[in-house]
Amino acid sequence: MRCRDGKRGRMGLVQKTDIPTDMKAARELAEQIVTQAEDCGYSAEVVFAIKLALEEALMNAIKHGNRRDPDKHVHVEYSVDSKRAEIRIVDQGEGFDPTNVPDPTADENLECPTGRGIMLMRAYMDHVEFSEQGNTVRMIKNNG
């Protein structure tokens, strides 16, 4: 597959899909997005970042958002062009307060086995924002 904008830097096509509450389906979609980034010539470092952030965001949507409810789905919108990859993930959960997530690098939380997903997303993507309700995340990674 070629880069959607033919590497001319136009805004890529926004693709929309619903996936079931299932990590297998989530990883298949993540692979498609990552493949598009590779086709657009993104570096291995940037591809790693997108892959990691997608894994964490989709896992959050499925596990914490939809609470693995098979009757719910996860809505994903994404566009990948030669300039940037933008991904929006919406779950059907109750949401959470993204401003109230404990810092996993604080001394008292350092040995806590959970709570690092959002931190990794923020560290690896150029822009991460949650909706007020907390059930939508929008992430952007610039190419280069």
Place this chain on the structure above:
Amino acid sequence: MEGQKDVIVVSQQAGAHVVEFVVERLLDEVDIARISEQLDLLIKQMDSPLLVLDFANVKYMSSSALGMLITLYKRICERNGRMALCTVRAEIYEVFTITKLSEVFQIYESRTTAMAGLA
């Protein structure tokens, strides 16, 4: 478990157990739970477990895998043992640095230096 591919290979070397991750991706929760179960069984058999985790094959890792490592580390400490990580790729090492887990875990360049570090 029957029909499931091994995710780790455990061997013994100079009094320590070396755990080699066979998979490139430490992402799947089922894999991570299996690793945790296998290593839990292993350390329960020892008084002061010494474990070297060899990351040479690991290219991707999720926060769930980090959680598994923290739980394992705590269990080993509870049994007066020690744990070291080695041959961690630069991009994976960065994950440990960002999360400050590089300050919790002992991370070595090679299996040899990790073994020496545990001695």
